[in-house]
Amino acid sequence: MATTLPRSFALSIAASLICAASLSSAVYEETVVIDVDQPICRSFLGFGAEWDPKFWTMGTFEFKKDVAGPVAVDEADWELVRKRLTWMRVKLVRMMMLTGWCTTGDGTFTYDNAHMRSLFRHLDLCREEGIEVILVDWGVASWTKIDGFTGTDDPRYAQAIGEYLEELIVRRKYDCIRSLTLVNEPNLEAESFERWRDGVRAVRAELAKRGLAERVRLVGSDDCSPPYPWHKRALAEMPDDFAAWEVHRYATQKVVESGSLEDDFRALSTASRAHDASKPFLVCEAGMSDGMSAGQSPFIQDPIYGLFMADYAVQACRGGCDAVLAWMLEDNSHAGFTWGMWTNKAEGMALKPWFWTWSLLCRTVPRGSQLFAPAQPDGIRVLTARHDGRWTAVIVNRRDVAVDVRVVLPGAQGRPLCRYVSAGDVRAVDGDGFPMPTGEPLAADAADGVVIGCPPQSAVVATAME
Structure with missing residues (x-):
């Protein structure tokens, strides 16, 4: 007959096994x-995660029409997310924004739809819990294309970004939004470096015109492809356009286990600070590249992923990174994606092994720490x-x-x-x-x-x- 041990007894056995391992011959x-x-690092910005605001739209990628009908998640699920974030003491998240959620590019804006209401709920929680948001406009040149804009360098696109930021930050008082990134992974999703560069400068000018330049800073380059030629070109040609520098890095188990990730980050962070040593350097998407696809990692449920992410975090910080954000917080953010620290509603929102590692790093190495x-x-x-x-x-x-x-x-x-x-x-x-x-x-x-x-x-x- 099967026997189930009381949870407290099972935990004491686990603890004893670990202690025994450390005291062996x-x-x-x-x-x-x-x-x-x-x-x-004299004032660490924190460990955090990608938290894209599609909990209340079931992670849909369809952004050109409203979401109608009931959704599977409910307020109890939302409070569970809040409880976990609160325990983790997360103080920094990266969050998606699609311009197409609020405009078609015709000069008019609507904020009363399911996409924007879901964004507001996420921002409400961040404001209430003191979580700083890096808002990322995902772009308008790839799957996010909007017919009313000609591309990343269209002045009307910059104006639209200025308009929705004014709505969010000034009118709705979401002062938790402190940073903006223009185009997710622009080396893959922008038309060219030149058009992206001009788009960044147009947004910078728009923020200044609206009096937002002191309230939201531009961070980039968001390059995701080592050895980062896009990022290095931005360093050379755009040294004054960003208040902070950041990249994405999905590393192999071999690189992390070898310890060479630390050297990689040290070289890149040093280069990023060459023009201005005061500018922070962040990793805004961190994860494992072995066998990965956009939506899946074959190791995400394996305990090895937790060990990998702990090792990654240590090496990144030792290599000069002022913040490290894991991709991603939870699986409700994107339909069909399973990169999160817990599963989606259909799978019971169950915690994965690597939640243990990353939540503990967020909690015990808080913002403002000396490293x-x-x-x-x-x-x-x-x-x-x-x-x-x-x-x-x-x-x-x-x-x-x-x-x-x-x-x-x-x-x-x-x-x-x-x-x-x-x-x-x-x-x-x-x-x-x-x-x-x-x-x-x-x-x-x-x-x-x-x-x-x-x-x-x-x-x-x-x-x-x-």
């Missing part, structure tokens, strides 16, 4: 020391963060043996660190599926050293953040 100790005078990239042992990735005097250490053990890593965190005494561990299929969660710590809190020794046990092929977060 195969444990090796490494020491990592943090130099508080050498932060790699540190200490020298790290072979096969071990280390990123540490300090926020309001509280430390977080993110460690990815890529070795096939358990490792005890002693991390010296100046000032850590008196603030024990909770240890969260994900190793293969084993990770502790509460009744909502949210990460739980494993074992007793870790106390620093007299020299501010904290010994953090890391099972083989694991992601471990030790944090004093509550």
Whole structure:
């Protein structure tokens, strides 16, 4: 007869297994020391995600007509999304906008349709929860084409963007919209670099004319194709057109496991700051490229995806990125897409294993953190963060043996660190599926050293953040 263990008992077994792994005879100790005078980032913008505003339109890609009839999702589903975002403490999202939701390009605008109402609901939540929005106008040159505009460089397109931004930011007071990107992945979806460049400058002029230039900044280039020739051309020809730089990067498991992603990002972030070192550099879509299609990743339900994303995040931050946004938050955003941290309504909105990793990063390495990239042992990735005097250490053990890593965190005494561990299929969660710590809190020794046990092929977060 099958027996179901009580959830709390099952979790205690999982925790015991993880603790046992870290205390086995195969444990090796490494020491990592943090130099508080050498932060790699003085004010981190945060970990976040793509959250496209089509929850209430069932993820439809049909934007030229209104959505009629009932939808499958309801207010209870929406509150579940809010609960998860609130637990994650997400403070930065990237969000789609289609100009075709509010105009056909004939000079008239309508905001009373299902597409715009769904956008408003998403923006309402962001405003209420203090989540900053990078709004991305997806463009008008590919599948998003609108008959009333001739293309990306049409002055009327820039005017339309100015009009809907004035509606959103000034009239409806969505001051959570702080940034704008013109055209998603323009290296693929704009007609040419020249037409995109002229479009960016037309939008910039339109924002200035409407008094919006100080309220919403332009970020780009949104290039998605390493080695990023489009982005590098933007750096050379448009150094003053963007207030922040960003790209997309879908990396292979081989690149991430090798550790070379850090070097890739360091080179690109350094080049992006060459003209103005004060400009942030962001990764606005992050994910795994192995076997990917636009809508699918074959590894998205595999625990390996969580380990991959933790490793990716550490390397990106060590490489000079001021924010990393995962593609994507949840599967209700796009019909037929399964890249999210949880499934869509039809699949029960069930959490996927990588939610554990990314939600914990969002929660424990918050906006405003100082980041540190200490020298790290072979096969071990280390990123540490300090926020309001509280430390977080993110460690990815890529070795096939358990490792005890002693991390010296100046000032850590008196603030024990909770240890969260994900190793293969084993990770502790509460009744909502949210990460739980494993074992007793870790106390620093007299020299501010904290010994953090890391099972083989694991992601471990030790944090004093509550």
